[in-house]
Amino acid sequence: MYDLNELKDKIAVIGVGNTKYGNFPEIDDYGLAAHAFRNAVNDCGIDKNKVDGLLVSRIPYYARMGEVLGINPRWTITLPGHGRMSGMGIIEAAAAIASGQCDYAALLYANIGRSRRVNYGGDESPGTWDPWGFTSPGAAHAMAFRRHMEMYGTTTRQLAEVSVSIRYHACLNPDAVMRNPITIEDHESARFITAPLRLLDYCLINDGAVCLILTSKERAKDFAKPPVLISGWGAQDTYSPSSIANFDMDFWYPAISAAGKQAYEMAGVTHKDVDALMCYDNFSPTVLFSLEGLGFCGQGESGAFVEDGALSLGGRLPVNTDGGHLSNSYMQGWALNVEAVRQLRGECGARQIPDCEVVQYVQSTPCTRSIIYTRG
Template sequence: MNRAPVIAGLGITEMGKVYGRSAPEFAADAVRLAVTDAGLEPHQVDGLLTNTGITGDVGLSLQRDLGLRHLRLLSEVQAYGSSAGAMVQYAAMAVSSGMADVVACVFADAPLKDKSTGGGAAYAGAGGALTGWQGMAAASGIYSANTMYALAASRHMQTYGTTSEQLGHIAVAQRAWAARNPLAQMRTPITLEDHQSSRWIAEPFHLLDCCLVSNGGVAVIVTSADRAADLAQPAVHIRGWGQAHPGYVMGKDSEFGLVSGAALSGPTALKMAGITIADIDVAELYDCYTYTALISLEDYGFCAKGEGGPFVASGVLGPEGSLAVNTGGGQLSSYYMWGMTPLSEAVIQARGQGGDRQARRNDMVLVSGNGGVLDHHSTLILSPHAR
């Protein structure tokens, strides 16, 4: 009996400016799609892990929405952008231990409201009375993730000499990948000049340093290698995993902005998989901002600490580059489903179903998740091959 964990199903709903559906509806649709993709029936699901986005309404009630009975595992998971990886990790351990056989892991969100009906993006930030510590930061002008990540990136720039143009290379390369991805929201190629001339959001970030906002849902099905053997899709083996939660002290000598959780979760996952970073063929990195992809490349060891800027500007990225990074366009250009963006593309690449954007080699695929303001991190090592 081979209970080694695999991903056997992937469900991606309609994505982007899709109105009139709630996050729980997207979540249910994503699970149904993933179950069908795997060649399973909904009643065969015996585990469900949910991760809600900022609408905050995807949770335990999804079981009833889906009509699932006699579950052996059900929980909400919340570690922000690292949650997708974390859900797969908990599902993998449940399957390996025999606690459950078929676990659906789902994220869905619907932050975009139809502007014709008076809505707007729910990420827009502060509203109502501000109170307490968070309120003081917001009243001071620090009211969004954009600003906090800008402060992190600014520190990296001062310390290592990283430049906005270098960050721009990440945006340009990922858009080139997105042009080959029919699932991507932004497929028109951009230049470094486009990046530099896009409006400021929070310096050092231009608009084209920042991720999209999307409505939609993504789910994966985790089961055992044995169970997957006669299912519909090629099994994607979960070979290693890790997490990191740095708990930065906000004071002298803090590593905030300089070192991310990838520095700890990466080695944990690689060791479990029995490989080194040099063995990675495809890296699907959480890229809420260009900078997030850059610091992840450094902390995983694709280049030395502080050399991420020259590294990404060297031509290594993009469809013509030597390292396949964010092959679907990432959160910058494809769709923003928190950690499900890198995970979904990793599953596609590991299956060899990337079409025009399929990486030349896919023996080892690394997936990173990043949550909070560099506060939470997850890593998965996926492979088409069993150990």
């Protein structure tokens, strides 16, 4: 049996690809995923018939996906279309490669929520509290952020810093959906969806697909681009209260701390070594909760930490340099992992972080995961 820490730097991301992001009613899940797969194959130059591992998320049927791509893997796994599945999927694929269950894993995610008019609330996601009108992940995050305001004095102007910095990054990303700059005042005057959260605290809903191709560090040397190594990861689930979905009384602080500690220990780095944070930003408060849990600031101090553009390129800690879910694309964590790879390769153009060596991904959710990537 392995000690988890022995898997440090053993697995690499060799290829990444994505579709355009937007509203594509003329193409289905499989079509979007196929385009992302082709882009990832072209990115690394792999013979697609070598792909012997297939992971699909938010794609209806893994076997049809394999048929569409013309591959017959020896390792297949399906994950549901929950955002938290991206971190889980990458870790599962790394473990599958490390244990010899496959050599080259293609991880595919497609979302057609925009053209299908998905609402993420109401009868689409029935829950215990529907009779009281409590529904949607956004409402759960509003409930958490109100607690944060009450407990620590955090303000909505501080919260606005998250959306403003991430939008600034989207403006530097030619592929991002939202490319008009916003200010703190724009945030404060946007309409409420679930007070205290406003429109600009909510992620986008758009169509698109993402693909990552993983293999071992040894095999990674044979491909077109310098490999990016998976240096560490950590995990902690929090399943109560699941009847209040997407909510934790403690802002997932214990889980984020545990997952972060595990990831840092495995990678042999600390939060001080992190050049950029790719942070699951389904709603802007999640970024604050993540910063506290990972120790970038003390518990309750994230409001002050993010002030004055601290999360922008050139600031104290650049977060979501592609524009994140709030302004680039709602790819439920997958695109953030792609951005981590591109930053470490130095492919990010106007939004490139100079001398980028360590990038951390975190998803603060009922299934909290963190992954640390480094240059190979």
